[in-house]
Each structure stands twice: as structure tokens, then as C-alpha cells.
Amino acid sequence: MLEVRGLSAGYGRSQVLFDLAIEARSPGMVAILGRNGAGKTTLLKTLAGEIKPMSGQILFDGREAVGESTEQRARRGVGYVPQEQAIFGKLTVKENLLLGAISQKGPSRIDYVLDFFPKLAQRLGQTAATLSGGERKMLAISRALLGNPKLIMLDEPTEGVWVGVIEEIADRLVQLSKERSLILVEQHIELALRVADYVYVMDRGSIALEGTAAQIKDDPRLLKYLAP
Ligand SMILES: Nc1ncnc2c1ncn2[C@@H]1O[C@H](COP(=O)(O)OP(=O)(O)OP(=O)(O)O)[C@@H](O)[C@H]1O
Numbered sequence: 001m002l003e004v005r006g007l008s009a010g011y012g013r014s015q016v017l018f019d020l021a022i023e024a025r026s027p028g029m030v031a032i033l034g035r036n037g038a039g040k041t042t043l044l045k046t047l048a049g050e051i052k053p054m055s056g057q058i059l060f061d062g063r064e065a066v067g068e069s070t071e072q073r074a075r076r077g078v079g080y081v082p083q084e085q086a087i088f089g090k091l092t093v094k095e096n097l098l099l100g101a102i103s104q105k106g107p108s109r110i111d112y113v114l115d116f117f118p119k120l121a122q123r124l125g126q127t128a129a130t131l132s133g134g135e136r137k138m139l140a141i142s143r144a145l146l147g148n149p150k151l152i153m154l155d156e157p158t159e160g161v162w163v164g165v166i167e168e169i170a171d172r173l174v175q176l177s178k179e180r181s182l183i184l185v186e187q188h189i190e191l192a193l194r195v196a197d198y199v200y201v202m203d204r205g206s207i208a209l210e211g212t213a214a215q216i217k218d219d220p221r222l223l224k225y226l227a228p
């Protein structure tokens, strides 16, 4: 589904990503770990098309995506749930979903996402700002799902979520990864190693370690790369 080769990117002249190679298959879930500032968000932004790479290739289904806008990539099936809230706090849950559905072709998928996250169905008239952390994340994921993406990139979907709800979100991600390709950026290492098939550990903008979740879990270098 996704193949990245020799990817370097940054902000202006400051380079953040150095010669990355990653792959995400469909179906399946890839986790990207790394301490604060390692470059995880920068990587997802580059894959989504918000940042233009300095060099390298980004192939979606074998076709080059560098040079395509965020909208073009979204139309090709790339869904992105950013780390910052991707929802409108002053609008209701329903309005957030309706706005997300406007740009979609084909039948509305609002019923599908409300089945997928039944908690949201009970909150349709509530403004998004009054939702709990977990419900906000569910709404952000739902908005991405409205586009029926083949690849979904999630930047810390359990950040700020009460522990009791984290498992619920994790279950949903596992469910999605059975039929789509997921790239999960996570700070909850134990959770990521449990739900992902394959793991990349980033250190200062490079891939320092990679392997199956089982391999990475037992790798003594993991702690070194994740220690603050
Ligand atoms: N808009 C920006 N302009 C310049 N530098 C930036 C910008 N955004 C991030 N950086 C820098 O890029 C590096 C990587 O940041 P990034 O947000 O990708 O890390 P991260 O792994 O997502 O961290 P976190 O776990 O805290 O979310 C950091 O050194 C950061 O200061």
C-alpha cells in the first residue's frame, strides 16, 4: 500500500527526517515509536502532503505521491488524523460529521461511523468542545473514516484519553487494521507493541530500529531509543 524510500524532509532549511525507508501493507498495522521530537509528526505530515520532501519517494499503491496535494492524496485513499484536534469545537458532533461528509462522493458513511463509535451516536447534538478527550479522538477518527481511506495515519490517537477508554479505541484500530492499512504513532509503547504487526523506532529523524512487534518487544535497544 505505502512504500517510502530515501525520504528526507524538514522545515525550511532545518532538516528533521533523514533518509527514511518504511513500508505499510494492507491490511495491517505499522507502529511508529520515538521519543518527543524524534520526527514522528513530521513524517506523517510529509506522507499526508503538508510538507514537501527534500528528497525521496512516497509510493501509494506503487504510484509516486510526491508532488500531489493533500487533497489529491486524500482522494487516492490516504486518511490522516493529526495530533492536534482535527475537529471544530464550536460545532456539534453531527455538524462535524456533516462537514466531513460534504467532500465525499458516494453514499454518506455517517451511519457507518456512528455504528463504529456508538458513543458518538449519543452525543450528536453536543458541541465538540464539550466532549471528553476520548470522544474527541473518536470524532477525529470518524471524520477520517468518512472518506473510506485505504490507508489511515493516526498521530497519537490515545493522547489525553482516559485509560478506561484507551482500550476501546485500541480495539477499533485493530478492527480497522483487518481490512485497511494503518500507521499508528503512539506514546503508549506497550499498547503499540500489542496491536501493531510491524514497528519502526525513530531516533533523531532516522529509523533506529525496526522489526515485528515480537522482535522489537524483546530488543534491549528499545529502551535506549525511547528514554527521554
Ligand atoms: N513547524 C516547525 N518548524 C520548525 N521545526 C519544527 C516544526 N515542527 C516541528 N519542528 C521540529 O522538528 C523536530 C521533530 O518534531 P516532531 O513534531 O515531528 O516530533 P514528534 O516525534 O512528533 O514529537 P512528539 O512526540 O512530541 O509529538 C523537532 O525538533 C521540532 O522542534
Ligand SMILES: [Mg+2]
Binding pocket: 040, 041, 042, 083, 155
Ligand atoms: Mg508528534
